[in-house]
Amino acid sequence: MNMTATLKSDITPQGADYETVRQVIELITEDYRDQPSLEDIAARLKQPPTQLQKTFTRWAGLSPKAFLQAVTLDHAKRLLRQESMPLLETSIEIGLSGPGRLHDLFVTHEAMSPGEWKARGAGLTIRYGFHPSPFGQALVMATERGLAGLAFADDGNEQACLEDMTCRWPNAAYVRDQEATVAYADRIFDPGRWRPEEPLRIVLIGSDFQVRVWQALLRIPMGKAVTYSDIAGELGQPTASRAVGAAVGRNPISFVVPCHRALGKSGALTGYHWGLTRKRAMLGWEAGKA
DNA sequence: AGGCATGTTCTTG
DNA sequence: CAAGAACATGCCT
Numbered sequence: 001m002n003m004t005a006t007l008k009s010d011i012t013p014q015g016a017d018y019e020t021v022r023q024v025i026e027l028i029t030e031d032y033r034d035q036p037s038l039e040d041i042a043a044r045l046k047q048p049p050t051q052l053q054k055t056f057t058r059w060a061g062l063s064p065k066a067f068l069q070a071v072t073l074d075h076a077k078r079l080l081r082q083e084s085m086p087l088l089e090t091s092i093e094i095g096l097s098g099p100g101r102l103h104d105l106f107v108t109h110e111a112m113s114p115g116e117w118k119a120r121g122a123g124l125t126i127r128y129g130f131h132p133s134p135f136g137q138a139l140v141m142a143t144e145r146g147l148a149g150l151a152f153a154d155d156g157n158e159q160a161c162l163e164d165m166t167c168r169w170p171n172a173a174y175v176r177d178q179e180a181t182v183a184y185a186d187r188i189f190d191p192g193r194w195r196p197e198e199p200l201r202i203v204l205i206g207s208d209f210q211v212r213v214w215q216a217l218l219r220i221p222m223g224k225a226v227t228y229s230d231i232a233g234e235l236g237q238p239t240a241s242r243a244v245g246a247a248v249g250r251n252p253i254s255f256v257v258p259c260h261r262a263l264g265k266s267g268a269l270t271g272y273h274w275g276l277t278r279k280r281a282m283l284g285w286e287a288g289k290a
Numbered sequence: 291a292g293g294c295a296t297g298t299t300c301t302t303g
Numbered sequence: 304c305a306a307g308a309a310c311a312t313g314c315c316t
Contacts, residue, residue, distance in 0.1 A: 209298060228312055232297090242312045243297035249311045250299095264312070271311025279311095 019155060020045065020052065021059045022136060028068050029280040038064055059134055067284050108199040109218070110145065121169025121205070127177035128165075130158055131185035134285055135255070135278050138189075139165060140181040146201030147184050150253045152274040168252060169205060188256060202253055213247040214257050222286050225261045228270075249273055255282060 023045055028036070041064060042049040057063050126148060128141040133152070139161050141149030149168075153161035166174055187193045187200065194200075204211050216231045228248065229241035237243075251259040254274060260282040264270040272279035 207299075232312090237297075239295080239313095240297050242295090242310065243299090245312055246298065246310045259311085262311080266313095269311090273311075276311095 017055055017059065018132065018136065020047065020055055021134075022154065024052070024056050024064060025067070025281045026277050028064065029277050029284075036068070066288055108146075109202045109204055109215075119171060121172030124169065124172040125175060126169070126172045127175050127180045128162070129176060129178040129181035129185075131178075131182055133185065133189050135274075135281055137161075138185055140184045140188075141165060142181055142184060143203055146203045147188075147253060147256065148203045148205060150188070150256055152254065152278060165252070168250075200256070202256060204257075205252060206247075206250065209243070210247045210250060213244055214251055214253075214259075217248065217251070217257050217259055217262065220258055220261045222258075225263050225283075227265045228262055229265060231262065245270070 024041060027041060027044060036044075038049050038053060042052045045052065053064060056067075124143055126141050126143055128139060128149070130137050130139055130153070132138070135152050137153045137155065137158060139149070139151040139153060139158070140147070141151075149165050151161050151165050166172075184200075204214055206214065212235055213231060216234050220226055227241075228244045229238065231248075232238055232241040232244045235244070245262075248259045248262050249271065251257050251273075254260070260272065260279045269276055269279050269283075
């Protein structure tokens with residue numbers, strides 16, 4: 001967490017690099033069918049290939065080529081196929097009370113009490129800050145009890161992104177606090193720091209059904225994917241796949257609660273609150289890390 | 291390609 | 304409260 005030194009320069013949109021990375025991701029995910037080469041991409045963005053390569057690799061953790069390979073719809077389908085339903089059998093016990101050990105992030109979580117939920121965040125102080133991430137500016141929100149929100153914005157979009165989040169808990173008090181949130185951002189996007197000894201504490205604020213759906217998402221291991229109807233079945237309501245989709249879409253802690261690992265039954269990436277391009281990027285990023 | 295059942299949540303009267 | 308609409312779905316012509 002010695003990120004404080006670089007914090008200042010990181011907050012101010014150092015736009016150029018991120019914008020480049022964003023464009024590359026977008027271009028690749030849009031045109032992966034053409035399998036564009038590094039040179040093609042560089043030419044489209046009017047940048048020297050070697051520099052583009054370096055910038056992208058530094059931010060995304062893998063080369064443009066590796067990223068391209070990772071991102072194909074085939075890949076998404078393979079994710080579904082390779083696991084012939086272990087999810088249902090592997091179902092892990094999670095007590096609502098005690099912290100449980102969950103998925104690859106070793107996230108511990110607790111849900112808000114019904115009273116707290118009904119208050120729509122009243123009496124809650126939420127600290128927030130924007131930090132750079134491989135998927136754009138990440139909005140990190142935390143309460144005393146742990147990470148409560150994670151959202152993404154493109155450059156210039158920060159305000160809309162913040163509003164999207166704050167209106168979910170309209171009665172909470174919001175304090176901008178880069179220092180309190182940078183440690184979260186730092187850890188979340190560095191898989192080297194996902195350790196069982198130091199679980200990441202998260203707080204799920206939502207209705208009963210939503211929290212159950214999000215808990216189900218937490219059980220999907222990295223590099224795997226499930227369908228919306230898988231989740232519905234796991235909740236004991238096999239016909240509720242659409243309701244599941246709606247709940248997944250309101251996931252307040254994107255990425256950490258891996259809603260990007262939920263796909264349509266055909267393997268198609270059906271939707272993503274922060275943009276389908278980001279969903280593909282996340283799946284590709286995880287494939288690169290695995 | 292288009293219609294329809296489905297469960298949850300939000301909005302409206 | 305009741306009723307209706309909206310949804311990151313899925314199944315059936």
